[in-house]
Amino acid sequence: MAELLFELLSEEIPARMQARASDDLKRLVCDGLKAAGLAFAGARALATPRRLALVVDGLPIAREDVSEEKRGPRVGAPDQAIQGFLKGAGLASLDQAEKRDTGKGEFWFAVVTRKGGPTADALPGILDAAMKSLPWPKSMKWGSGTMQWVRPLQSILALFDGKVLVGEIALGGTMKPIVFGDLTRGHRFRSKGEIRVTDFDDYASKLKAAHVIVDAAERKKIILDGAEKLCAGAQVALQTDDGLLDEVAGLVEWPVPMLGTIDAAFMDVPPEVLIVSMKTHQRYFATATKDGRLANRFVVVANTEGRDGGATIVDGNERVLRARLSDAKFFWDQDRKVRLEDRLPALKDVVFHAMLGTQAERVSRIARLAVEIAGHVPGADLGLVEQAALLCKADLVTGMVGEFPELQGIIGRYYALSEDLPVAVADAIGDHYSPAGPNDRCPDAPVSIAVALADKLDALVSFWSIGEKPTGSRDPFALRRAALGIVRIVVENKIRLPLRKFVKADDLLAFFAERLKVQMREKGVRHDVVDAVLARGHEDDLIRLLARVEALQVFLGSEAGKNLLTGYGRAANIVRAEEKKDKALAAKIAGVPDAALLEQVEEKEVAMALAGVERALAPALAAEDFSGVMAAFAGLRGPIDVFFDKVTVNVADKPELRLNRLKLLNQIRATMDSVADFSKIEG
């Protein structure tokens, strides 16, 4: 058994692509090994900013010849089938195949022999093919070559069983190919010259000595442990961030966390601005004080210790942050000289969408809508709602949002507060884009709710009106997110919003129902129960809809519910079966059964119970007492059970009796279906 070690050394690979690329390399090489009939014990992929590495253990030194039999088409099959078979088996003509009688006729057979031989002979081809099909999100050519890779490749290390594999990668054009070797390089600045390695252990340990931690997980641990320690020493708490950690670990081969300080002059700028500057622009970790506020320390992860212990590096990073924040502070100071209200005319120059007008027009639509919605939001002051809606997009024309677009809304809130506008207005400006995702906080203050709903409803209705509806793969205006946002705001705040009043298009209403279903499913609500309630349509009040779903789910979980469902199923099945035989039957059995034709006491009982349910249903539905509705249904269960025990529906010799009984069964179905489509419930 032997080990394969493969390393592709290149110029710096984008951090976001490293993990995926090393996994892809592993998958492609492993697939190639399997296809070549080479078994192995395990494979491990590694990546740093400058290299993708792969180690495969437990490969055989050599393969034996393998012969495989392939059955082809029937003798005399169409030529197309024959040609396909020959191609698949790698045969030139039928002379190389043999006829064989299988007992079910004569078929063509091919015996394909795969030559064995040293594994080392098979590997270069597998590695070459894997490299060429490695899917980079973006690739490039370089020099005078034509080969495409993420960044220029520098060298390739390919060892099998301690020996260099014979192979090379052609770069195309007039460039010299890269020949497989046993050499790699260490850290760009902390190591000099080439390093010769013999196997993976040697590789990993020599690289460590050359200031390269080849395993991303190990680099992450070094970063986290080091950062935590620094923070503890400075009595601040590290604000961990998995995405940032992944990225930072992909920017360094030799991670060295260092602690920097934010200049006091910037600590009055909104913390969100500082965090974006640090995290997004500089890839620093923020820290917090004991009371949870942003602390004036940050963690930067360098790629080297620095000869002076990192003093120059920390000083440099602090200066860069100062420069960035001085621009932010400039905007913070300048922007506040102009009131949000006075910025509104500038929105006339900002196009929202070519077919949907400017932001100014959008704002007036949102304001109208928000006031209308506010009537359905308990405690929402109409004046404050209108004020907040009119100002909610004003920060789009501030310098700060120009520089930090991701802070739209948040910045408007700060400016509103600094103008001493009502807090409810400021909060609504800050909250109106929320929730931006499934984990984002949902607005819960009345004014915020009204404006946030209006913002999203306007987007949905407007884009719908110009035919920009999301498709399976395309949703450029994030309308799914908007609809889900509305669903969440309404449901989490129990807002009784008649959607039909705002949404005229049926398919848009259905779009909401779909989002609701997705959301309910995630919360563990039975999808068939949701379907059953939704199938009734006409329900545009999400809160009422959910109350129905909940009551139905509880009922179906009870003994009475389960039995009634069985009864419903039997009734519906009989009616359906009879309807199939007689197309005209449906019309004949609509309506209430004729009391005079009810012969047996069991059918009278059912009719009486149904009448009772009908009487109870209307007031219970009006009072939205859905548990009451279900309780009424529960009363049906006993009579229906007895009915099926004692009564024959399809009495052969009395057609009017049969028809009346079918009417009765149909009424059971109709009564229950008036609340939810029970046929959609999966038993």
Place this chain on the structure above:
Amino acid sequence: MSAPSKPQCFQELILTLQDYWAGQGCLILQPFDMEMGAGTFHTATTLRALGPKPWRAAYVQPCRRPSDGRYGENPNRLQHYYQFQAILKPSPSDILERYLGSLDAIGIDPGLHDIRFVEDDWESPTLGAWGLGWEVWCDGMEITQFTYFQQVGGIEVDLVAGEITYGLERLAMYLFDKKTVYDLPFNRVDSEVPLTYGDVFLQNEQEQSAYNFEHADTDMLFRHFADAEKECTGLVGKKLPLPAYEQCIKASHAFNLLDARGVISVTERQSYILRVRELAKACCEAWLGTRKKAA
């Protein structure tokens, strides 16, 4: 060549870079004598990046970004600043080592500093050009833009050029430890007439910002744009790509000024960018046509 001492002031930074890249086989060219948004617009980059002929050049290019003006009040932002650009075509396999050599020459010691190559794909919508590369960070600050050109004027390159662009003011502020660009020593502080960057350019920033944001005559600029567009198209038809390209640069600058004046809406903006790109594409195609004839 004897090792020059480390630069002490803004002009020595330029001299050192010129000296270094001359040593790497680059022609030392002079700035293009027109207003442009980036050194990439210089014909020594845009046009020379196309075609099968090797090319190596380095030059300083004054850049104008009207909307970056801050009336001289922001310590880091300028509407007029300098780029130093080196272009090596085809990119040699040791181009990164050569680049790091330039850092050493200007006094950035990787034993003391943290040098990083951070993904940054470059795209110029107006030039119809794109490439892959990095921002080079020194202690968290972007000191260089490094790009392998893949396409220029919508045309795929034959040989890939490596383009190295230094933002000189930012780099100088870092090297000479200045908090504001205006305090940079333009020449040595012990010169007979020591002058700072502010002595040379502060008033220019104040006046040009006022012009860019408040006074530029937008009707005139719209006319200039249209005129330049027309002239460019006409010259391309006459197979004169070099003068045509100058008109393309003019149109691009008129657009940048109009953009700074805030008179171009988001949708219009896109269409103006497309119009400039069409000009750039036509110039690049015409240039390749004339080069093929010459060859």
